[in-house]
Amino acid sequence: MKPVKLFYLRNCPFCRKAMQYIDEARQRCPELRDIEIEMIEESEHPEIADRYDYYYVPTFYVDGVKVHEGGIYPDEVEAVLRKAL
Secondary structure, eight states: OOOEEEOTTOOHHHHHHHHHHHHHHHHHHHHGGOEEEEEEEETTTTTHTTTTTOSSSEEETTTTTTEEEOOOHHHHHHHHHHHHO
16 A cells, blocks of 8 residues: 555644544445554644645645645545555
């Protein structure tokens, strides 16, 4: 599987929704359960976040490539996870 990074902010409502959608996708689709996601809270780890080119959260990278930035819907989360398979 390809590595997945998720940049988020703890108080961001879109980020909380993204995490909820990840859980829901994993419950619906057993093949997505084993995908590991490195979750990086950007205000706690600015030295890591500064190395990546994005402006909005949540932002997903799969195998080092930005695949989604900003507000997200359940089907988009599932599509991001499937890119990691």
